[in-house]
Amino acid sequence: MKKNQYMDIKHIVTFNAGSSSIKFAVYEFTDTLNKSINGQVENISTIPIVKIYDSAGAMIKHVQFDKNQSYEYFYDLLVSAFESNQFNFTISGVGHRVVHGGLKFDTPVLVNEQIVEELKKYIPFAPLHQPYNLKAIESVRKLYPKMLQVACFDTSFHRTHPVICDLFGIPKELTNAGIKRYGFHGLSYEYIIHQFKKLYPDKINSRIVVAHLGNGSSMCAINNGKSIDTTMGFTALDGLLMGTRCGSLDPGVVIYLMEYKNMTAKEVESMLYKKSGLLGVSGITHDMRRLLEDKGEDARRAIDLYVYRIRRELGALVSVLGGIDHLIFTGGIGEHAWQIREKVCQNNEWLLLSIDKNKNHKNESIINDKKSKVGVYVIPANEEWMIANHTYQILSGSD
Numbered sequence: 001m002k003k004n005q006y007m008d009i010k011h012i013v014t015f016n017a018g019s020s021s022i023k024f025a026v027y028e029f030t031d032t033l034n035k036s037i038n039g040q041v042e043n044i045s046t047i048p049i050v051k052i053y054d055s056a057g058a059m060i061k062h063v064q065f066d067k068n069q070s071y072e073y074f075y076d077l078l079v080s081a082f083e084s085n086q087f088n089f090t091i092s093g094v095g096h097r098v099v100h101g102g103l104k105f106d107t108p109v110l111v112n113e114q115i116v117e118e119l120k121k122y123i124p125f126a127p128l129h130q131p132y133n134l135k136a137i138e139s140v141r142k143l144y145p146k147m148l149q150v151a152c153f154d155t156s157f158h159r160t161h162p163v164i165c166d167l168f169g170i171p172k173e174l175t176n177a178g179i180k181r182y183g184f185h186g187l188s189y190e191y192i193i194h195q196f197k198k199l200y201p202d203k204i205n206s207r208i209v210v211a212h213l214g215n216g217s218s219m220c221a222i223n224n225g226k227s228i229d230t231t232m233g234f235t236a237l238d239g240l241l242m243g244t245r246c247g248s249l250d251p252g253v254v255i256y257l258m259e260y261k262n263m264t265a266k267e268v269e270s271m272l273y274k275k276s277g278l279l280g281v282s283g284i285t286h287d288m289r290r291l292l293e294d295k296g297e298d299a300r301r302a303i304d305l306y307v308y309r310i311r312r313e314l315g316a317l318v319s320v321l322g323g324i325d326h327l328i329f330t331g332g333i334g335e336h337a338w339q340i341r342e343k344v345c346q347n348n349e350w351l352l353l354s355i356d357k358n359k360n361h362k363n364e365s366i367i368n369d370k371k372s373k374v375g376v377y378v379i380p381a382n383e384e385w386m387i388a389n390h391t392y393q394i395l396s397g398s399d
Contacts, residue, residue, distance in 0.1 A: 011036060011089040012395075013082060014387040015075075016097040017136040019128055020044050022074060026082060027388040029092045029395075037087070038384065041074045048074070071132075075139040079147075093148040094140055095391030097187060097383060099129035099236065101153030103178060108156070108390040111137055111149040119151070125182070125235060128273055150391040157186030160226040165320075168234075181238075183230035185212045189220045191386040192330055192379050197225065203375070206325040209317050211310060212381065213340065214331035215243035215286065219310070221317040229320045231313050237272055240313060241306045243286035246276035248309075278302045288333050288340070307343040314344070324351060326375040335380055338363060345376065 010029035015022060025038035037060070039052035048069055052061040065074075082089045096111075100122040109115060116137060123130045137149055166181040168174075189210055197204040208222040217240040221229040231239030231248075241247040249272070257263045263271070271280075279286040282302035284294060291299045318324045329341055338360050345355045352373035360367040368376035 010092040011082070012093055012095060012388050012391050013079065013091055014095045014097075014384045014391070015136045015140075016383065016387070017071075017132040019132055020046070022071075022078075022136070023384070024078060025384040025388065026087075026089060027385070027392075029392060031392070031396075033385060033388050033392060035385070036089070041078075044069075044071065044074070050074070050077070071135055072139040072142070075136065076143050079140065079144060091147065093150060093391055093395045095150045095152055095387040096133060096136055097154065097387055098133040098137075098151045099154045099184060100126040100182065101151075101155045102182075105151070105153050106156050106159040108150050108152040108394060110394055111141075111151050115151065116141075125178075127269065129236065148395055150387075150394050152187060152387045152390045154184045154186045155182045157190045158183030158220075158227045158230055161228060161230075165229050179234060181233040183218075183220070183227065184232045184236045185216070185218045185220070185230075186227070187383040187386045188212050188330065188381045189222070189227060189230075191382050192328055193222060193225055194386070195379050195382075196326075196328065196377070199379075203326060207321040207323055208326045208328060209314060209321070209324055210328045210330060211314075211334055211344070212331045213240075213310070213329065213334035213337075214381075216245070217242045217247075217306075217310075217331065217333070219313050219317060221321050223321055229317060231317075239309075241281070241309045242277045243288075244274050244277045244279045246272045246280070278306060281305055288337055292337065292339055303340075303343075307340060310340075310344050318351065324353070324374055326377065327353065328377045328379055330379050330381045335378055336363065341367065341376075341378070 012027045012029055014025045020043060022041040024040065026036045028034045028036060035055055037052055037054055039050065042049045046067055048065040048067060050061065050063045050065065051059060054060050079091065081087065082091060098119060102122045104118065116134060119134055137151065140147055140149060168180065170179060189212065192210050205224045210220045210222060212218050216236060218230060218232045219240065220227055237245050239247050254268055257268050277286060278288065278291060282291060282298045284299055285291060291303055329335065333340055341360055342355065342357065345353060348354065353376065354369050354372045355367045355376050356369040363378060365378055367378060368374060
């Protein structure tokens with residue numbers, strides 16, 4: 001009998017849980033962190049589908065399930081499948097993306113019951129993310145009580161901000177109660193800086209703006225490898241226009257909607273998180289690929305607003321940095337939509353920034369032209385690897 005290719009190798013599982021999906025990956029428990037498989041559970045509560053891909057990206061499983069299956073069912077299904085004869089993984093631990101770490105958690109932590117209870121306090125700060133992140137931890141703990149689990153926080157990377165950066169102009173007792181800017185997408189930014197340092201070690205100690213552009217979009221100003229400002233604030237609703245989220249909004253609009261349109265807090269929340277952004281402005285879709293294919297006025301307006309907000313925030317972050325040396329695009333849109341990168345970078349002579357359109361169209365890793373004084377890069381996001389790395393460091397005692 002042929003020996004299973006994964007036999008006798010310990011592994012780490014990573015989970016990135018959302019409101020209707022679970023992204024997962026399995027990495028070898030070594031300092032190289034080779035990825036064995038990855039995939040996602042999609043459309044939970046409607047038409048759940050489990051997709052699993054091998055290390056080369058080939059699909060090895062595609063199964064549809066009954067819509068009544070719970071989140072816990074899929075965590076049990078996945079972990080038990082990983083340890084079954086098909087893979088025969090030996091799971092050493094599980095790493096989770098947790099969107100909000102609040103003021104207390106500025107580094108990844110080994111999870112226990114007390115920490116989970118503490119993290120539940122931040123659910124009001126991230127109502128569409130935090131509950132599902134914690135549900136993942138609690139489901140694995142219930143099914144596999146001895147399994148070691150590590151929580152990795154999207155807010156941690158931004159704890160290096162100057163204090164003044166994170167303040168709102170509100171009464172200080174509210175600030176002391178935790179109402180401040182936190183920033184998100186930290187695991188993505190941390191990975192990008194890790195990769196940038198690996199690829200261009202002589203350039204890391206410089207002024208960098210990273211644009212994480214996807215269904216959730218944000219930008220980050222990084223100086224000498226440290227975050228000093230970002231576009232998201234108290235929640236993941238702030239900043240850039242996104243797939244279904246509005247981005248920055250005059251708070252008076254919320255007051256108006258509740259006072260004069262008789263909308264409840266839940267109705268406003270649903271509108272701003274799920275019905276706004278590219279979807280709301282276009283009235284068509286949140287999918288940038290479809291909008292770029294659509295030649296109608298509504299699609300063009302949504303794209304123009306998306307780009308305008310990125311360009312405006314770029315100027316703001318450059319002012320915070322006192323200049324810019326490198327601009328990095330990442331995320332689904334940032335990596336694949338050359339049209340958006342081109343629109344963002346055009347007419348930026350004042351920054352001495354210009355791109356090579358041919359390189360940009362080909363999605364090359366370096367897309368600035370020869371006369372540009374600013375390096376412009378495309379680096380794929382990999383939050384899962386960052387989660388796996390933190391989990392490995394803690395469980396191996398290397399952290």
